Amino acid sequence: MKYSKFNFYTIFYRFKNTVLFSLLLTLGCQAQDQSQNTSKLLTGADQTEQYINELKESKIAVVANQTSVIRSSHQTYTHLVDSLLALNIEVKKVFAPEHGFRGKADAGEKVDDDVDTKTGLPIISLYGQHKKPTDKDLNGIDKVVFDIQDVGVRFYTYISTLHYVMEACAEQNIPLIVLDRPNPNRHYIDGPVLEKQHSSFVGIHPVPIVYGLTIGEYAQMINGEQWLKNNIKCELKIVTLKHYNTQKNYKLLIKPSPNLPNALAVNLYPSLCFFEGTNVNAGRGTSTPFQVFGSPFLDQKKYSFQYVPESNLGSKYPKYQGKVCYGMDLTKHQFLSEIHLGWLIKAYQNTSNQDQFFNSFFTKLAGTTRLQNQIEKGLNNSEIKATWQNELNDFKKLKKQYHLY
Incomplete structure (x- = not known):
């Protein structure tokens, strides 16, 4: 796309101090970057054109934290919430996972509901006693957008938050749009598969500790395996990654939580x-x-x-x-x-x-309970892992039907 010199400077001086200009500059940098390097990975959030029309004339709730950003080629970011507001999308509230909307709370720390000082939007915590959006939370909401960077590990609680958001949306017949992000631990699958009787917020589904799926793929598996209450299904749209090489490790640009800094x-x-x-x-x-x-x-x-x-x-x-x-x-x-x-x-x-x-x-x-018992009995690494192999093989076959890449 080419712009005349007059048009560029007219746009620059008229809008340079607005949030909208920041967003336009970000998107413009992305377009330029794609033409120069088609191998650059684009997250779901980066591809605004893939979801913005579906959000127009709707009241929106966003499930987000500090990783929910649109990236430019110069390592600068526009937060998803800011970009939606700049594009006149009617964002009504934000749901925040463990560690809070800005990602500063300790692991396990109670996070209270709040108001975002930048946007004035109400922030509803989905951690502690309030893990699932209530009917009141979703009252008047037409669509929910989920955009959180996961790390592909069962006891990392963002996938549990995804589960409860999907369940609440399904119960209220509200569509959920998941903006996919890469899994930095996608390159292997390992660990014991969770046994149902030990389900908790740090392990809610029968998957291995490292499961090798993006969060968009994982959402499809939650639906496909009927893991939501009463076997209900959530109406899902996944905005998939672009130029995602699953054979390469992806380095996260923003730390996903306070104690995972690199x-x-x-x-x-x-x-x-x-x-x-x-x-x-x-x-x-x-x-x-x-x-x-x-x-x-x-x-x-x-x-x-x-x-x-x-x-x-x-x-x-x-x-x-x-x-x-x-x-x-x-x-x-x-x-x-x-x-x-x-x-x-x-x-x-x-x-x-x-x-x-x-x-x-x-x-x-x-x-x-097996792992603790095995360690106490003196089993070594190889002996313990041998007991996982059958269930891991079964899971590997299962997960293939939910691959998007």
Whole structure:
């Protein structure tokens, strides 16, 4: 697309201070980028033309957080909510997942309803006791847009939020538009499949810990497998990714939550999050969460690395705050293509209070009682993983019917 010099400068000086201009500039940069590099990945949100017409003359609710952005070629962003408002879409409210709309709350921290200071929109928290939008929340809403960056791990709670949003929309006959985003852990599938009796907000569906689907594909699986209450189905539209190479790792441009600050943390998270269900600190309260781990109870002779967790923006009250923890520094570790159980097994074998190593949260994370029992019996990494293979093979066959890429 070409513009005359007159038209460009007329547009620039007339609209340079408006939100709309910022959006137009962002979209213009994207168009230029596509013509120069057709391999550039575009998220669902980036492709405004694929969903904007469906939102016109409708009252909209948006499920979003800090990752819900439209990207320009210069690594600048327009938040989805801001862009919709600039395009005169009638956004009525925002639903926020764990960590809140701006992504600053600690894991597990209660997030209250609020008002967004920038837009004046009401923000309704979908975390804590209020995990599912109520009939009142959706009263007067014509369509819901879901745009949150997931990391492809069962105990990462955004897919549970997706489940409850789909269920609420299905009950109210409200269409849901999911703006798809890439899965940074799509390159492998691993972990025990969750057993129904251990279902919780950190594991709501019978899938492995690492399941290899984008959040759009996952939404299709929720519908297809009839996992919503009473086997109801949600009316879904998935705005798919463009130029998505599933064979390449995708580095997230915005951290999806306070304690996943970089690509390595996202990659190690499926392996190190098990420590959240033990007496070991998984790096919360440090500058390298989910890249180090340690505990005052680990054998100092076996673990030379040490650190002291302190309160910070990502963790106000970290486990063992102010105490020396002995463990491992994994900040230089190579990227994984499997769940690494060795760190968990070795920690259990070298703790001074083995009887108190596991807590009740561990079974929720694992989705089964088997894993704790296997570690306590002394099984090694290979022996444990061998017991997962049949269910993993079944899941791999199941998931193929929901692939979009």
